[in-house]
Amino acid sequence: MKVCKFGGTSVASAEQIKKVASIIQADPKRKIVVVSAPGKRFDEDIKVTDLLIDLAAASLNKNEAEAELQAVVQRYGDIAKELDLNEEIVQVIEKDLRERLTLNLNQPELFVDQLKASGEDNNAKLIAAYFSSIGLEAEYVSPKEAGLLVSDEPGRARALPEAYENLNSLRDRKGVVVFPGFFGYSKDGVMMTFARGGSDITGSILAAAIHAELYENFTDVDSVFAANPRVVNNPVEIKRMTYREMRELSYAGFSVFHDEALMPAFQYSVPVCIKNTNNPSAPGTMIVAEREYSKSPVIGIAADGGFSTIYVSKYLMNRELGFGRRLLQILEDEEISYEHTPSGIDDLSVIVRSHQLTPEKEARIISRCREELKVDDVYIEHDFAMVVLVGEGMHNTLGLSARATTAISRVGANIEMINQGSSEVSLVFGIHEKDTNNVLKELYNEFFSTTAVLQ
Ligand code: ASP
Numbered sequence: 446m447k448v449c450k451f452g453g454t455s456v457a458s459a460e461q462i463k464k465v466a467s468i469i470q471a472d473p474k475r476k477i478v479v480v481s482a483p484g485k486r487f488d489e490d491i492k493v494t495d496l497l498i499d500l501a502a503a504s505l506n507k508n509e510a511e512a513e514l515q516a517v518v519q520r521y522g523d524i525a526k527e528l529d530l531n532e533e534i535v536q537v538i539e540k541d542l543r544e545r546l547t548l549n550l551n552q553p554e555l556f557v558d559q560l561k562a563s564g565e566d567n568n569a570k571l572i573a574a575y576f577s578s579i580g581l582e583a584e585y586v587s588p589k590e591a592g593l594l595v596s597d598e599p600g601r602a603r604a605l606p607e608a609y610e611n612l613n614s615l616r617d618r619k620g621v622v623v624f625p626g627f628f629g630y631s632k633d634g635v636m637m638t639f640a641r642g643g644s645d646i647t648g649s650i651l652a653a654a655i656h657a658e659l660y661e662n663f664t665d666v667d668s669v670f671a672a673n674p675r676v677v678n679n680p681v682e683i684k685r686m687t688y689r690e691m692r693e694l695s696y697a698g699f700s701v702f703h704d705e706a707l708m709p710a711f712q713y714s715v716p717v718c719i720k721n722t723n724n725p726s727a728p729g730t731m732i733v734a735e736r737e738y739s740k741s742p743v744i745g746i747a748a749d750g751g752f753s754t755i756y757v758s759k760y761l762m763n764r765e766l767g768f769g770r771r772l773l774q775i776l777e778d779e780e781i782s783y784e785h786t787p788s789g790i791d792d793l794s795v796i797v798r799s800h801q802l803t804p805e806k807e808a809r810i811i812s813r814c815r816e817e818l819k820v821d822d823v824y825i826e827h828d829f830a831m832v833v834l835v836g837e838g839m840h841n842t843l844g845l846s847a848r849a850t851t852a853i854s855r856v857g858a859n860i861e862m863i864n865q866g867s868s869e870v871s872l873v874f875g876i877h878e879k880d881t882n883n884v885l886k887e888l889y890n891e892f893f894s895t896t897a898v899l900q
Contacts, residue, residue: 446616447659448477450626450648453484453492454665455722456568459527462575468663468725469621470581477615477622477655478583479648480572482564483520493520493564494627494641501560504546505553514542521571528575538567554599558628558638565625565644573623582620588629591615593650595629595637602629602637604650604709612654624651645706653713660715661729662702663722669694669701669730671745676882677889683744685731690744691717693835693871697747707732735837742838742845743892748885750878752784752829753799754861755810758792759820768818769793775813779806784831785873787862794862796875799827829861830881832874834888840869849874852891856883 451465469475482493496517503510522535545563549555569585576583592611595602608629615622626644631637639646645662652660668682669691686694688711695704701719710717710732720729738744755776762768769786776783776795785796807825814823832853839845846865853860853874862875876884 446476446655446657447472447474447661448479448648448652448655448657449475449661449663450479450644451481451722452644452662452664453481453494454486455484455663456480456572457483457486457490459524461722462524462528462572464722464725465572465663466576466579466581468722469576471725474658475621475661476618477624477651477657478572479624479626479644479651480565480569481626481644482568483524493517493568494561496520497560497564498557500542500546501557505550505556510546514539514546517542521567525571528571528578530571530574530578534571534574537570541567555635558599559636561638562625562628562636565627569623569625576621576623583623584618584620586615586618586622586624588625588647589634589636591624593629593647594632595639597631597633597635597637599637601640602631603639603705604629604646605632608650609654609709612651613656615651616655640703640705642700642703643705645703646709649706649709649715649717652715652717653709656713657715660710660717662706662717662719663725664701664719665721665723666701666719667721667724667727667729669699669719669745671893672885672889673698673748676748676885680889681893683730684728685733685736686744687734687736687837687870688717688732689870690835690837691732693833694745694747696749697831697833697873698749699745699747702732738836738838741836742842743834743836745835746832746885746888746892747835748830748832748881750828750830750881751799752796752831752875753802753825753827754829754875755795755797755825756792756823757794757814757818757820758822759818760791762791762793771818772814775810775817779810781806785862785864785875787864787875796829796831796862828878829875830878832876832881832884832888834872834874834892835870837870839872846872848891849888852887853884856880856887858884 484492500513503513518539521538525535545559573583573585594605594608626647628638670680672680717732718729781801783795814820858876858880864873
């Protein structure tokens with residue numbers, strides 16, 4: 446049995462949904478179909494999830510949201526019309542949205558979540574109706590009925606262990622199951638969404654729960670590329686990579702597969718294939734437990750901006766018991782998670798995602814470091830990027846860091862930090878954000894210019 450997930454662009458229009466139907470019909474093993482909300486049909490288009498966020502905001506702030514509501518209904522209406530579906534399905538969707546607008550008004554987080562989740566929920570109902578209309582035996586299954594239990598964290602829920610047991614019974618359903626991505630229910634029956642882009646996570650949970658032989662993640666590219674094609678001209682396609690490699694790459698900007706989606710597939714050893722709805726016969730990229738890496742120690746290079754460093758120094762820091770813990774406690778008190786902590790004998794930098802900081806938080810961190818930790822120096826700097834070289838073969842290839850640092854120096858960029866995690870699947874360079882694209886291009890040339898398609 447295979448679980449297939451179709452992302453926003455794959456279900457953005459009637460034309461795309463017809464392609465989805467042909468893909469499902471082409472392989473009887475494709476039993477469970479997880480769908481996103483309609484995404485962008487063209488570059489300047491707005492995703493239905495974003496329209497729903499606007500709808501929630503208008504309703505909460507202005508108490509008047511008819512125009513925003515009609516914008517959402519219109520999207521489904523256009524799709525239904527082109528798919529020759531009965532007008533009734535659009536009425537069901539409109540009624541559902543109007544109902545949601547009346548619930549949890551005094552709990553804004555839950556209110557926003559229940560509207561966001563409607564994007565996938567209503568799309569799954571519409572797609573199931575379309576499948577049935579063309580004679581494909583299919584049914585919409587709600588995450589509540591199927592038991593997709595999640596933690597009580599609106600906007601960033603996580604699946605609970607019981608969810609896997611409950612969802613296993615989807616195996617026994619007759620016909621194709623059409624399942625909405627992106628949300629589940631807390632034990633108290635409250636709807637909670639995953640992080641943005643979280644339909645990938647639903648697909649992975651389902652694939653793990655039913656012990657699928659394959660999780661096919663359909664998107665709008667033929668494969669995962671070794672570097673961002675918007676920066677590097679014609680990068681090579683990755684044919685096969687490990688879970689660890691994908692995790693490292695998706696950490697730093699490879700948005701083709703959600704980083705939280707890897708865990709369920711990895712834990713239950715379900716191989717993942719990234720495929721293209723617009724070109725389903727292309728083999729795609731396989732994500733598996735192991736690969737042969739002797740010929741290609743580096744599989745990809747990712748780069749992501751938006752990092753800040755909190756730098757502290759104190760003479761004899763290395764001898765002070767609990768210094769690191771107390772510093773990290775200050776960050777925890779401000780609800781800031783950290784990404785890297787490169788350190789010297791008497792100094793330590795904590796690298797964090799900048800969006801977690803505010804001027805008020807920064808001021809509190811600096812004053813607590815001075816007063817409680819009695820540091821000699823403390824400051825916060827912004828506008829850093831992390832460039833990550835990823836590959837299973839890196840740990841036993843000599844001279845790789847030397848090649849990378851030489852390439853970075855060739856474009857005149859200063860390396861602010863180097864971090865080779867103990868897994869040695871990645872080598873991270875902290876640089877100034879302004880140098881990101883030049884560094885990425887140069888590293889790509891260094892490691893891939895003579896390489897053919899990776900195996
Ligand atoms: N529709 C949701 C979003 O835009 C989830 C997804 O598409 O995976 O974030």
